[in-house]
Amino acid sequence: MTPVVEISGLEVSYQTDAPARRPVLRGLDLVIGAGELVALLGPNGSGKTTLLRAIAGSLRRDAGRVALFGRDLNEWSSVALARRVAVLPQSLVLPDGFRVAELVEMGRAPHATRWFGSSAEDAEAVQRALADAGALDLAERHADELSGGERQRVLVAMALAQGPELLLLDEPTLHLDIAHQASLLATVARLRARRGLTVIAVLHDLNLAAAHALRATVLDSGRVVADGDPESVLRLELIRRVFGVAVDEARTVDGRRFLVPHARPEIGTEPSAAGTRITR
Amino acid sequence: MTPRRSRILPLLVIGLLAACARTPAASSPPSGAPASTSVASASPSSAFPLVLTDDAGREVAIEAEPDAIVSLAPSNTEIVCALDACDRLVGVTDFDDYPPEVADVDRVVTMAQVDVEAIVAAEPDLVLAAGNELTSTTIINQLTDLRLPVLVLYPESIAEVMADIELVAAAIGREDAATALVGAMEGRVEAVEAAVADLEQPRTFYEVSVFEGTIYTAGEGSFLASLIETAGGEPITGDALSTSIALEDLVAADPELILLGDATYDTSITPETVAERDGWGTMTAVADRRVVVVAEDVVITRPGPRIVDGLEALARAIHPDAVAE
Amino acid sequence: MRADVAERPIVRGPALTRAALVLGGGVVILSAALVVGIGLGSVAIAPDDVLRVLGHRLLGIGATSGVSDATETIVIDLRLPRVLGAMVVGAGLACAGTVFQAVLRNPMADPYIIGTAAGASLGATIGIVLPLLLPALAIGAGSAWLGLGLVQGLAFAGGVGTVLLVIGVARSGGRLPSVTLLLTGYAVSSLLAAGVALLMFASGRALAAIFAWLMGSLAAVGWIDLAIAAPVVLGVFLVVFARWRSLNLLLLGDGAAAHLGLDVGREKLRLTMLATLATSAVVAISGTIGFVGLVVPHLLRLAVGPDHRLLLPASSLLGAALLVVADLGARLAGGIPVGVVTAFVGAPFFLWLLRRSRRVTGMISS
Numbered sequence: 019m020t021p022v023v024e025i026s027g028l029e030v031s032y033q034t035d036a037p038a039r040r041p042v043l044r045g046l047d048l049v050i051g052a053g054e055l056v057a058l059l060g061p062n063g064s065g066k067t068t069l070l071r072a073i074a075g076s077l078r079r080d081a082g083r084v085a086l087f088g089r090d091l092n093e094w095s096s097v098a099l100a101r102r103v104a105v106l107p108q109s110l111v112l113p114d115g116f117r118v119a120e121l122v123e124m125g126r127a128p129h130a131t132r133w134f135g136s137s138a139e140d141a142e143a144v145q146r147a148l149a150d151a152g153a154l155d156l157a158e159r160h161a162d163e164l165s166g167g168e169r170q171r172v173l174v175a176m177a178l179a180q181g182p183e184l185l186l187l188d189e190p191t192l193h194l195d196i197a198h199q200a201s202l203l204a205t206v207a208r209l210r211a212r213r214g215l216t217v218i219a220v221l222h223d224l225n226l227a228a229a230h231a232l233r234a235t236v237l238d239s240g241r242v243v244a245d246g247d248p249e250s251v252l253r254l255e256l257i258r259r260v261f262g263v264a265v266d267e268a269r270t271v272d273g274r275r276f277l278v279p280h281a282r283p284e285i286g287t288e289p290s291a292a293g294t295r296i297t298r
Numbered sequence: 299m300t301p302r303r304s305r306i307l308p309l310l311v312i313g314l315l316a317a318c319a320r321t322p323a324a325s326s327p328p329s330g331a332p333a334s335t336s337v338a339s340a341s342p343s344s345a346f347p348l349v350l351t352d353d354a355g356r357e358v359a360i361e362a363e364p365d366a367i368v369s370l371a372p373s374n375t376e377i378v379c380a381l382d383a384c385d386r387l388v389g390v391t392d393f394d395d396y397p398p399e400v401a402d403v404d405r406v407v408t409m410a411q412v413d414v415e416a417i418v419a420a421e422p423d424l425v426l427a428a429g430n431e432l433t434s435t436t437i438i439n440q441l442t443d444l445r446l447p448v449l450v451l452y453p454e455s456i457a458e459v460m461a462d463i464e465l466v467a468a469a470i471g472r473e474d475a476a477t478a479l480v481g482a483m484e485g486r487v488e489a490v491e492a493a494v495a496d497l498e499q500p501r502t503f504y505e506v507s508v509f510e511g512t513i514y515t516a517g518e519g520s521f522l523a524s525l526i527e528t529a530g531g532e533p534i535t536g537d538a539l540s541t542s543i544a545l546e547d548l549v550a551a552d553p554e555l556i557l558l559g560d561a562t563y564d565t566s567i568t569p570e571t572v573a574e575r576d577g578w579g580t581m582t583a584v585a586d587r588r589v590v591v592v593a594e595d596v597v598i599t600r601p602g603p604r605i606v607d608g609l610e611a612l613a614r615a616i617h618p619d620a621v622a623e
Numbered sequence: 624m625r626a627d628v629a630e631r632p633i634v635r636g637p638a639l640t641r642a643a644l645v646l647g648g649g650v651v652i653l654s655a656a657l658v659v660g661i662g663l664g665s666v667a668i669a670p671d672d673v674l675r676v677l678g679h680r681l682l683g684i685g686a687t688s689g690v691s692d693a694t695e696t697i698v699i700d701l702r703l704p705r706v707l708g709a710m711v712v713g714a715g716l717a718c719a720g721t722v723f724q725a726v727l728r729n730p731m732a733d734p735y736i737i738g739t740a741a742g743a744s745l746g747a748t749i750g751i752v753l754p755l756l757l758p759a760l761a762i763g764a765g766s767a768w769l770g771l772g773l774v775q776g777l778a779f780a781g782g783v784g785t786v787l788l789v790i791g792v793a794r795s796g797g798r799l800p801s802v803t804l805l806l807t808g809y810a811v812s813s814l815l816a817a818g819v820a821l822l823m824f825a826s827g828r829a830l831a832a833i834f835a836w837l838m839g840s841l842a843a844v845g846w847i848d849l850a851i852a853a854p855v856v857l858g859v860f861l862v863v864f865a866r867w868r869s870l871n872l873l874l875l876g877d878g879a880a881a882h883l884g885l886d887v888g889r890e891k892l893r894l895t896m897l898a899t900l901a902t903s904a905v906v907a908i909s910g911t912i913g914f915v916g917l918v919v920p921h922l923l924r925l926a927v928g929p930d931h932r933l934l935l936p937a938s939s940l941l942g943a944a945l946l947v948v949a950d951l952g953a954r955l956a957g958g959i960p961v962g963v964v965t966a967f968v969g970a971p972f973f974l975w976l977l978r979r980s981r982r983v984t985g986m987i988s989s
Binding site for chain 3: 410419420430492
């Protein structure tokens with residue numbers, strides 16, 4: 019089976035005020051297969067969001083190759099890409115005045131065949147997307163009336179309306195409360211199963227990743243330093259080395275593992291393999 | 299270059315060309331310099347139709363002797379009335395105040411806004427406009443596009459006023475009246491010139507207005523400046539375009555005589571208040587108490603038949619001993 | 624799980640009826656405005672005389688025996704082009720305003736915001752002053768002809784040229800970030816406005832003409848002006864209307880729109896240039912009439928929602944009607960600048976509507 023995402027030697031850097039560009043991804047390799055649920059983890063500045071954006075095709079690459087569904091990103095038109103790849107943004111901002119149904123319909127834009135109005139296929143896709151995202155009851159509401167959690171559901175529906183095979187999530191839990199965080203990721207996992215999606219999510223919360231992801235890819239200074247199932251990847255030593263914080267692990271009654279920073283985490287510099295870094 | 303850009307350039311060119319290519323409704327382009335006024339007439343009794351060249355260099359065709367005249371400037375109105383054709387006026391401006399008969403004529407210009415509809419409704423066969431944007435080019439074009447004969451008058455000297463009187467006379471068939479009027483005017487001008495001939499010319503500053511710190515006077519090379527010269531003074535002039543003069547420059551020019559033209563309209567402007575102005579006290583005119591209230595600003599600045607009244611008023615103000623009442 | 628709700632969210636059912644109502648209402652309002660605008664003016668003309676003239680000259684029916692030449696001239700040569708001009712300018716400004724508000728995602732955007740007004744003003748001012756400085760420009764044909772054509776042409780060129788400059792400066796790496804565009808537009812506009820002020824100071828007699836142009840007026844709109852501006856406005860409207868989806872998508876934000884397949888940089892450029900073309904064309908014939916391009920889209924967004932499929936035609940219709948009525952008001956009030964009337968009429972109404980409605984604009988929600 020063709021891997022969904024194939025990255026080799028990816029280098030991305032940002033233009034700053036300094037004469038030299040600041041490198042973010044330094045020769046990164048990664049392969050993600052169909053149906054995987056991957057959490058991209060790493061400290062601030064490690065490049066995980068940049069990596070996601072590179073996969074989404076929103077960044078210029080300095081070097082290296084990114085291929086989606088077997089085809090080099092350079093050969094994809096933005097419309098063709100939008101038909102198969104959906105991005106769930108970080109922000110919960112939605113334009114005023116639209117009804118939820120109309121917003122979700124915008125997700126059909128890459129597939130739009132009729133110039134004016136929607137086809138039966140579009141209408142059905144919108145219906146299904148709303149249902150799958152648990153947002154059917156919101157369909158006639160206006161975007162500005164919604165709470166954070168409701169907006170998240172709408173955004174999920176909008177992404178699903180695109181009928182994607184690959185779903186990219188950019189720190190989707192940033193603005194959500196604990197209940198909605200869990201609910202979102204559970205939904206995503208469920209959808210992965212039901213729609214056969216491949217999901218790549220940038221997460222900052224290690225425990226969430228451990229609870230929901232099937233694979234954890236840890237980045238540090240623009241390179242992959244660990245990759246595999248969350249249980250084996252998120253070892254204390256790695257976390258201390260990469261994130262610069264000492265954590266303890268614990269188990270819930272039913273055996274789920276979670277990580278907790280030390281009672282008084284050191285705030286200051288911590289030596290690590292990649293050089294000096296300031297801990298959170 | 300995106301496809302959009304390559305489509306813009308031709309559109310730009312078309313837009314420019316189309317905008318510039320207005321087809322004139324009047325006849326062929328005139329010959330001769332803009333400032334000259336040549337009166338073409340078939341015979342001394344000026345038979346119609348005829349073609350005249352106005353002060354803007356436009357050739358204007360007049361089919362028959364006009365009996366419905368619209369005037370867009372007080373000076374033009376005065377010319378028509380001086381030629382004894384006041385009864386032919388069907389539209390004037392709200393600034394027209396002389397002669398008194400004019401009060402009964404419909405106003406087609408209010409607060410400098412020209413009501414083209416009202417002009418058309420009056421069905422004139424001659425429109426007398428003012429040049430140099432006193433009547434805006436837009437309005438002149440509009441009227442011409444409506445096939446109304448528009449004569450643009452813009453005299454910049456007494457001689458040109460007289461030429462304009464003759465031009466209007468030709469247009470309305472009152473040449474004899476013009477000859478008499480112009481002759482009388484010339485006589486009075488010569489009298490003034492003779493009276494001031496060998497007299498010393500004081501540096502004369504004519505105050506048109508002072509507004510928010512900006513001083514307005516006769517512009518360099520302007521009609522007002524030439525009037526002052528003819529009246530025996532040496533005019534201190536301001537910038538030709540803006541007609542303003544900086545206080546510093548005025549002080550440096552040091553007028554020997556200040557004529558308060560704005561006192562005609564504002565009685566609070568007196569030699570005393572002028573002397574109190576900051577920076578004005580050093581001027582010779584103020585020190586010598588040669589600051590004079592002028593009550594005839596209207597005729598001094600209106601380029602019509604009464605301009606000679608204005609000239610005489612100026613001469614009296616500049617050389618009170620030499621010029622009799 | 625298939626509920627009845629949201630079956631065909633946009634175009635069928637109640638939404639279509641509403642759209643038809645709104646647009647139909649707009650056409651009715653515009654028609655009424657046209658009738659009133661042609662029928663009334665500073666000179667009183669009997670309504671059936673107006674109809675007789677219109678019928679005879681436009682449709683070839685009836686005769687105008689009882690009507691004087693002057694009346695016919697007033698209706699056909701003065702009022703008709705002016706009223707139609709108001710329609711075209713109002714529609715153009717409202718359409719352009721709608722586009723700019725979407726492209727810039729800024730509720731304060733109006734058609735002039737990225738430099739069109741400043742550039743056109745400078746062009747027009749140069750066009751007014753130049754023949755006075757260089758009488759040689761008034762070649763033979765007299766400054767009258769060349770003078771006016773020069774003003775319009777330079778205004779148009781100024782408007783378009785300035786936006787091209789602003790875009791050129793604001794663009795980087797194929798992207799056209801809205802904030803950069805706005806700020807660059809502001810900076811360039813300020814610079815050009817200073818140029819205009821300088822010319823005004825040095826303009827002498829032409830000051831009145833410059834000022835009149837800046838205030839904006841439909842007094843000088845003739846058939847030639849219409850012949851140039853109307854096709855541009857209509858063309859721009861049609862092309863922009865066809866791109867309604869892009870406009871809606873842009874409201875989601877540049878990133879989200881790109882992820883939905885929109886070539887954001889190119890599309891923003893395209894839409895900006897189209898709106899600028901329309902704006903420049905109408906400014907060239909009427910000067911800078913304010914308020915219409917800013918408020919009409921807002922008004923309509925409050926009334927019909929932010930979907931551009933409906934918003935664009937509705938805005939254009941209402942903009943046209945508003946300006947026709949405003950121009951009539953300006954004419955009846957003694958020839959005051961029409962921009963004054965649009966402000967007096969539109970602003971209070973907008974405030975009232977704003978208070979009434981819970982939903983504010985159509986822009987980014989909190």
